[in-house]
Amino acid sequence: xxxxxxxxxxxxxxxxxxxxxxxxxxxxxxxxxxxxxxxxxxxxxxxxxxxxxxxxxxxxxxxxxxxxxxxxxxxxxxxxxxxxxxxxxxxxxxxxxxxxxxxxxxxxxxxxxxxxxxxxxxxxxxxxxxxxxxxxxxxxxxxxxxxxxxxxxxxxxxxxxxxxxxxxxxxxxxxxxxxxxxxxxxxxxxxxxxxxxxxxxxxxxxxxxxxxxxxxxxxxxxxxxxxxxxxxxxxxxxxxxxxxxxxxxxxxxxxxxxxxxxxxx
Amino acid sequence: xxxxxxxxxxxxxxxxxxxxxxxxxxxxxxxxxxxxxxxxxxxxxxxxxxxxxxxxxxxxxxxxxxxxxxxxxxxxxxxxxxxx
Numbered sequence: 001x002x003x004x005x006x007x008x009x010x011x012x013x014x015x016x017x018x019x020x021x022x023x024x025x026x027x028x029x030x031x032x033x034x035x036x037x038x039x040x041x042x043x044x045x046x047x048x049x050x051x052x053x054x055x056x057x058x059x060x061x062x063x064x065x066x067x068x069x070x071x072x073x074x075x076x077x078x079x080x081x082x083x084x085x086x087x088x089x090x091x092x093x094x095x096x097x098x099x100x101x102x103x104x105x106x107x108x109x110x111x112x113x114x115x116x117x118x119x120x121x122x123x124x125x126x127x128x129x130x131x132x133x134x135x136x137x138x139x140x141x142x143x144x145x146x147x148x149x150x151x152x153x154x155x156x157x158x159x160x161x162x163x164x165x166x167x168x169x170x171x172x173x174x175x176x177x178x179x180x181x182x183x184x185x186x187x188x189x190x191x192x193x194x195x196x197x198x199x200x201x202x203x204x205x206x207x208x209x210x211x212x213x214x215x216x217x218x219x220x221x222x223x224x225x226x227x228x229x230x231x232x233x234x235x236x237x238x239x240x241x242x243x244x245x246x247x248x249x250x251x252x253x254x255x256x257x258x259x260x261x262x263x264x265x
Numbered sequence: 266x267x268x269x270x271x272x273x274x275x276x277x278x279x280x281x282x283x284x285x286x287x288x289x290x291x292x293x294x295x296x297x298x299x300x301x302x303x304x305x306x307x308x309x310x311x312x313x314x315x316x317x318x319x320x321x322x323x324x325x326x327x328x329x330x331x332x333x334x335x336x337x338x339x340x341x342x343x344x345x346x347x348x349x
Contacts, residue, residue, distance in 0.1 A: 251337070
């Protein structure tokens with residue numbers, strides 16, 4: 001199943017963009033839904049949830065955490081069920097799926113159950129720290145942005161735990177992308193972002209690619225649909241356990257996706 | 266974040282590119298205006314190379330990228346065939 005199953009949506013609706021709520025609205029009514037797609041994150045899940053709850057309750061933000069587990073064999077789901085009991089089913093929502101179906105569909109699945117008017121997507125493997133979320137929210141309010149994206153390439157942003165080769169490839173890929181697509185955002189492949197719910201919904205409908213290119217396509221399409229993008233510097237910490245893959249195959253499929261986007265936007 | 270060696274390599278890359286930039290600029294833009302008997306000409310190759318060297322490097326780079334992509338694609342095709 002591809003995230004672009006309903007790609008046929010007419011381009012005319014795109015021009016309408018998002019109906020922006022009036023700026024002066026009481027911030028207490030805003031609710032933030034965090035989508036956490038997980039696969040074998042048994043150890044990380046309690047930590048990330050605890051950190052999320054901590055940073056939300058410290059800045060008294062209304063929130064919910066939606067855990068979308070893709071049938072992990074390591075029992076992530078049982079851990080999530082216990083967390084649901086601890087923090088309450090209005091805070092932690094468990095919406096598992098039977099098998100691994102991919103990130104795009106996980107987001108679609110999560111949005112269906114999200115009750116907040118903003119959606120935050122992040123990785124559950126602790127590479128994204130929830131302490132940045134209040135900054136995302138502040139940034140969003142400051143400019144009334146449709147999307148706030150975490151960036152590793154600006155201000156205090158950065159990467160921990162990558163070797164030189166990986167850094168150079170990442171920089172190179174980012175450089176080529178900036179030149180070819182002129183996306184108006186400095187970090188395209190990052191996946192720590194805050195969206196207005198309806199914006200995310202519309203973007204996912206439009207996106208067809210997978211893997212690294214998926215996050216990139218979201219930003220590029222957002223630019224195409226005239227959504228506004230704000231940026232917050234984040235520090236990204238590479239997963240301590242488990243290898244994150246970057247080989248020839250990833251590079252070639254990234255280039256392919258890049259050229260497809262270049263040709264179609 | 267930026268560990269010691271990474272930072273050294275980064276500054277090294279910046280330094281090398283700055284050196285190349287200034288050397289090439291003098292070679293191509295300043296030298297034509299300097300008297301041909303001047304000693305400075307000893308430090309530069311004939312002007313034809315100012316075009317040939319970058320052209321050759323570009324071609325080599327393109328060739329390398331092409332080879333890399335073909336290699337990766339062939340390998341992944343072989344792997345999928347084996348899987349079937």
